[in-house]
Amino acid sequence: MSAEPKDGNPTSDAHYDHPHSRRGFFTDTSICIGCKACEVACKEWNRNPADGDYSILGSSYDNTGALGADTWRHVAFIEQDSQRIEQARESGRKLVSLGMPQVGAPASGSSVASGTGSAGGGCGSGGCGSASSSDSGPTPEFRWLMSSDVCKHCTNAGCLDVCPTGALFRTEYGTVVVQDDICNGCGTCVAGCPFGVIERREDGLVDTPASREMPDTVRKPQDGVAQKCTLCYDRLKDDETPACAKTCPTTSIKYGQREDLLATAQQRVAQLHEQGMTEARLYGANPNDGVGGTGSIFLLLDEPEVYGLPPDPRVPTADLAHTFKRAGVAMAGMALATAAAFVAGGRR
Amino acid sequence: MVPDAQVEPYTSYYGRPVVKAPPWKKEIATYLFLGGVAGGSALLALGAQLTDRPILRRNARLAAMLGSAVGSTALIADLGRPERFLHMLRTIKPTSPMSLGSWVLVTFSTCAGVAAVSEVDRWTGSRLPLGPLRCVLRAVEPWSGVGAGLFGAPLAGYTAVLLSDTAMPTWNAAREDLPFVFVSSASLASGGLAMITTPVDEALPARLLALAGVAGDVVAQKVMESRMDPVAAEPLHQGTPGVLLKWTERLLLVGGLGTLVGGGNRAVAAVSGVALLGASACTRFGVFYAGLNSARDPRYTIEPQRRRLEARRAAGQTGDSITTVG
Numbered sequence: 101m102s103a104e105p106k107d108g109n110p111t112s113d114a115h116y117d118h119p120h121s122r123r124g125f126f127t128d129t130s131i132c133i134g135c136k137a138c139e140v141a142c143k144e145w146n147r148n149p150a151d152g153d154y155s156i157l158g159s160s161y162d163n164t165g166a167l168g169a170d171t172w173r174h175v176a177f178i179e180q181d182s183q184r185i186e187q188a189r190e191s192g193r194k195l196v197s198l199g200m201p202q203v204g205a206p207a208s209g210s211s212v213a214s215g216t217g218s219a220g221g222g223c224g225s226g227g228c229g230s231a232s233s234s235d236s237g238p239t240p241e242f243r244w245l246m247s248s249d250v251c252k253h254c255t256n257a258g259c260l261d262v263c264p265t266g267a268l269f270r271t272e273y274g275t276v277v278v279q280d281d282i283c284n285g286c287g288t289c290v291a292g293c294p295f296g297v298i299e300r301r302e303d304g305l306v307d308t309p310a311s312r313e314m315p316d317t318v319r320k321p322q323d324g325v326a327q328k329c330t331l332c333y334d335r336l337k338d339d340e341t342p343a344c345a346k347t348c349p350t351t352s353i354k355y356g357q358r359e360d361l362l363a364t365a366q367q368r369v370a371q372l373h374e375q376g377m378t379e380a381r382l383y384g385a386n387p388n389d390g391v392g393g394t395g396s397i398f399l400l401l402d403e404p405e406v407y408g409l410p411p412d413p414r415v416p417t418a419d420l421a422h423t424f425k426r427a428g429v430a431m432a433g434m435a436l437a438t439a440a441a442f443v444a445g446g447r448r
Numbered sequence: 449m450v451p452d453a454q455v456e457p458y459t460s461y462y463g464r465p466v467v468k469a470p471p472w473k474k475e476i477a478t479y480l481f482l483g484g485v486a487g488g489s490a491l492l493a494l495g496a497q498l499t500d501r502p503i504l505r506r507n508a509r510l511a512a513m514l515g516s517a518v519g520s521t522a523l524i525a526d527l528g529r530p531e532r533f534l535h536m537l538r539t540i541k542p543t544s545p546m547s548l549g550s551w552v553l554v555t556f557s558t559c560a561g562v563a564a565v566s567e568v569d570r571w572t573g574s575r576l577p578l579g580p581l582r583c584v585l586r587a588v589e590p591w592s593g594v595g596a597g598l599f600g601a602p603l604a605g606y607t608a609v610l611l612s613d614t615a616m617p618t619w620n621a622a623r624e625d626l627p628f629v630f631v632s633s634a635s636l637a638s639g640g641l642a643m644i645t646t647p648v649d650e651a652l653p654a655r656l657l658a659l660a661g662v663a664g665d666v667v668a669q670k671v672m673e674s675r676m677d678p679v680a681a682e683p684l685h686q687g688t689p690g691v692l693l694k695w696t697e698r699l700l701l702v703g704g705l706g707t708l709v710g711g712g713n714r715a716v717a718a719v720s721g722v723a724l725l726g727a728s729a730c731t732r733f734g735v736f737y738a739g740l741n742s743a744r745d746p747r748y749t750i751e752p753q754r755r756r757l758e759a760r761r762a763a764g765q766t767g768d769s770i771t772t773v774g
């Protein structure tokens with residue numbers, strides 16, 4: 101029942117006897133430029149159907165909306181004025197003063213597939229970081245926050261725990277994948293995910309508006325089954341970088357072994373704080389959080405809910421044993437009440 | 449009680465949901481209701497079997513069989529791939545209430561089905577074309593009755609665990625007490641049905657069970673709400689779920705009083721039974737849609753989470769936040 105894996109690698113929980121390192125993402129939103137190449141690369145590689153009706157959503161440059169069955173990468177856009185930026189910095193400073201776990205910047209030299217991001221102040225969504233080491237840099241008048249969201253590949257994954265068919269499974273890379281020939285579309289995983297990632301696909305055929313020629317193998321219906329990011333399981337098998345990370349032009353999406361990514365992330369957040377960007381914080385790096393840490397770590401520049409992420413997610417199965425106990429008492433009560441009714445009603 | 453914490457005005461991403469509601473439709477709510485009626489009826493049938501009440505036994509067994517059969521059909525119809533419903537039985541998975549529940553439902557339906565077929569055969573004067581199977585059927589009949597009875601309460605109550613074990617704010621926040629609401633609702637619904645189908649002189653235990661269910665339901669719903677995060681409880685009072693749960697209260701009052709005062713009169717008992725069935729349906733549909741609605745507005749996800757996070761921080765517990773610096 102979602103016990104904390106001892107070594108932080110969920111594959112040992114899944115009883116793999118051939119240890120692979122846990123893979124994941126570090127998405128550094130401070131250098132994301134919002135090009136959506138990841139969204140496109142993911143759609144292309146996985147042949148995912150179009151989502152929505154191409155309408156303008158009125159949410160800055162985000163016309164995708166949200167993650168879903170057909171959208172496994174989603175770039176969020178948030179526009180902020182200097183007041184909001186100052187609030188974000190303040191909330192970041194508060195995190196530091198609260199004594200949030202701080203591991204400090206480890207020595208560099210970790211190997212990460214897409215490199216370790218831009219050294220020095222990134223000129224991405226955080227604005228151009230000034231190199232000053234003062235406590236707070238000058239507050240820009242305006243900024244865009246851009247963040248490429250994806251399945252978190254949780255250590256304790258709600259979707260996987262509640263799946264009744266075993267369609268969702270833990271791969272040897274520590275990721276969470278749906279087997280679409282097993283899933284019967286019951287939809288339980290959709291409710292079980294604390295991040296609103298996985299969804300049941302209703303329209304299963306790849307069909308582009310231009311009706312491009314597709315090989316028959318591509319036109320396989322996958323409607324009615326749950327779908328989400330596979331962390332490019334097929335590419336990992338061939339020792340390839342996932343399509344979204346491979347295509348990311350700024351290295352905002354970094355793919356690699358999770359421990360290396362964690363080190364890179366910690367280094368980067370320390371660097372940004374040094375530059376006065378106290379709004380920088382990590383999301384998913386803590387193995388003691390409600391989902392046991394995530395395989396996809398994010399560096400955010402404001403509170404999680406600003407990006408549409410839950411501020412305190414908790415895998416529902418963490419409370420399951422207790423809920424079952426309560427239900428056991430309730431069921432026993434019902435049986436006893438019936439017995440009492442017949443005793444009181446007497447024999448005929 | 450957690451200490452009151454300062455929660456900053458809530459922000460969200462363009463008001464879009466944080467969690468996704470499952471693609472469940474009215475079929476699932478119907479199943480919640482029918483599963484409860486079936487489970488309670490099997491318990492009544494077992495009691496009737498042991499205390500020699502043949503009419504109550506027959507009617508309750510038929511109700512258990514029909515309830516579970518129609519309920520299962522509704523469940524299958526709601527799947528994205530109905531033809532793969534047997535995949536539910538690929539594995540037994542303790543972390544998945546849906547998996548355990550499927551096994552409970554299959555076992556229950558099998559037992560209830562066997563008992564009900566035997567009843568029908570006896571009712572029609574042994575006219576079913578059963579041949580030599582008839583003696584086998586008669587021999588296993590009492591045991592199927594016992595089996596269905598044993599799985600009756602689990603069938604009526606597991607759906608509460610199924611709903612609570614999700615990230616849907618209202619269902620999840622109700623996890624302490626939802627099982628008590630659901631088994632009470634099942635008790636009063638199955639009692640109510642027996643009051644409609646069965647003459648009063650055999651139906652006294654059904655009336656008593658219904659009354660116990662009414663008392664349990666009223667108390668459990670109050671306790672449940674008092675223990676929920678106030679924001680996560682809001683969807684129970686808004687829109688359609690709010691109307692439905694108001695009707696639950698009214699119908700419980702009518703059905704409960706009717707049973708208590710006039711349960712010895714066949715007509716009054718039947719009318720009260722209808723009211724009780726209605727109350728149970730309103731509870732199940734109300735709770736079901738409140739949970740779906742709670743997923744659609746990010747406020748129900750974000751505010752309670754913020755509150756508990758700030759409360760932990762205020763209490764000096766900072767090691768378990770998903771947001772860290774470094």
Ligand code: SF4
Pocket residue numbers: 251252253254257258259260276292293294295296297298328
């Ligand atoms: S983010 Fe949701 S879909 Fe992804 S692994 Fe975690 S629970 Fe499953």
Ligand code: SF4
Pocket residue numbers: 262263264265266267268278282283284285286287288289290325326
């Ligand atoms: S929809 Fe598919 S993957 Fe999701 S819980 Fe049901 S069977 Fe498992």
Ligand code: SF4
Pocket residue numbers: 141142143145146172173250328329330331332342343344345
């Ligand atoms: S890892 Fe693969 S499946 Fe997942 S978002 Fe990236 S491209 Fe899509």
